Amino acid sequence: MNPKIRFMNVSKSFSLYSKQSEKLFDIISLKKDRDHFFALRNISFEVNEGEAIGLIGLNGSGKSTLSNLLAQVIPPSLGKVEINGETSLIAISVGLNNSLTGLENIKLKCLMHGLSSAEINKIKSAIIDFADIGKFINQPVKNYSSGMKSRLGFAISIHTNPDILIIDEALSVGDQTFYKKCLDKINEFKSQGKTIIFVSHSLSQIEAFCERVMWIHFGQIKMFDEAKKVISEYKKFINWFNSLSESQKKKSRNEMLEDQYKEVSNGQAQLVKSKRGNSNLGFVLQILILILIVISSATYMF
Numbered sequence: 001m002n003p004k005i006r007f008m009n010v011s012k013s014f015s016l017y018s019k020q021s022e023k024l025f026d027i028i029s030l031k032k033d034r035d036h037f038f039a040l041r042n043i044s045f046e047v048n049e050g051e052a053i054g055l056i057g058l059n060g061s062g063k064s065t066l067s068n069l070l071a072q073v074i075p076p077s078l079g080k081v082e083i084n085g086e087t088s089l090i091a092i093s094v095g096l097n098n099s100l101t102g103l104e105n106i107k108l109k110c111l112m113h114g115l116s117s118a119e120i121n122k123i124k125s126a127i128i129d130f131a132d133i134g135k136f137i138n139q140p141v142k143n144y145s146s147g148m149k150s151r152l153g154f155a156i157s158i159h160t161n162p163d164i165l166i167i168d169e170a171l172s173v174g175d176q177t178f179y180k181k182c183l184d185k186i187n188e189f190k191s192q193g194k195t196i197i198f199v200s201h202s203l204s205q206i207e208a209f210c211e212r213v214m215w216i217h218f219g220q221i222k223m224f225d226e227a228k229k230v231i232s233e234y235k236k237f238i239n240w241f242n243s244l245s246e247s248q249k250k251k252s253r254n255e256m257l258e259d260q261y262k263e264v265s266n267g268q269a270q271l272v273k274s275k276r277g278n279s280n281l282g283f284v285l286q287i288l289i290l291i292l293i294v295i296s297s298a299t300y301m302f
């Protein structure tokens with residue numbers, strides 16, 4: 001049986017800019033080789049159909065970066081990501097267009113998932129019913145509370161019937177009644193043999209419905225095993241970390257972060273290649289800019 005998800009030596013790096021203008025310079029390739037921060041380094045794992053996997057780790061450890069790679073919202077910098085099926089990401093801060101109403105968002109997101117107008121009309125009322133946000137469904141999403149956004153995001157994602165559901169902290173802002181409703185829906189989803197990736201800081205939520213748990217620590221997989229085992233080790237680590245003084249905590253964090261600026265050893269060649277790819281694009285842009293300058297000077301002269 002093919003795994004539903006396969007990550008092979010995946011790394012995700014971000015260029016660090018101190019000004020917005022530096023980003024523009026990078027696009028037109030006026031400056032190369034910026035500092036790279038590896039949010040994820042050399043990650044390899046597989047997930048099978050029907051599994052519910054929990055993702056845990058400290059703030060900034062790379063959980064959302066991993067969710068975004070899983071949902072194919074961002075590409076890997078190095079390595080290979082294989083996803084066999086349709087994914088749907090539910091996260092508090094992504095997915096909904098703030099200037100559109102709830103109803104317009106339902107239509108837009110369903111279209112983006114490849115549903116036809118007839119299919120959207122069929123599931124529209126079920127989504128509205130599940131989200132249960134009353135007349136706000138006709139208000140722009142920017143007027144919603146975070147809980148309301150989460151309700152709408154969850155309702156849409158679950159009804160578009162994906163093979164792989166990625167839930168990134170989306171249940172943490174909902175109230176208890178909504179949480180219960182989501183749990184029922186997630187269990188229904190699981191019983192259909194679908195795959196779930198669940199990111200949460202709530203270890204009790206993770207333990208409630210994940211068989212395996214991945215602990216991400218400063219961009220690397222620290223443990224990926226049976227839920228009970230990983231959660232127990234993670235709790236021991238949290239207790240140890242909390243026993244440190246503030247300055248020891250800071251020192252330990254900084255040491256770990258320092259490693260995330262180092263190049264990924266076995267993937268360096270690929271990173272250089274991808275930089276060269278960008279500089280080719282930059283070269284074309286530079287030529288275009290040059291042509292534009294020549295044309296506008298010529299127009300001005302004659």
Ligand SMILES: Nc1ncnc2c1ncn2[C@@H]1O[C@H](COP(=O)(O)OP(=O)(O)OP(=O)(O)O)[C@@H](O)[C@H]1O
Binds near residue numbers: 016057059
């Ligand atoms: N676009 C970006 N540019 C630069 N750095 C980024 C970018 N996105 C994420 N990062 C960095 O990557 C690291 C991992 O971030 P990520 O959001 O994946 O962590 P997380 O485990 O989800 O954290 P939290 O628990 O706080 O939600 C962080 O240090 C973050 O600052």
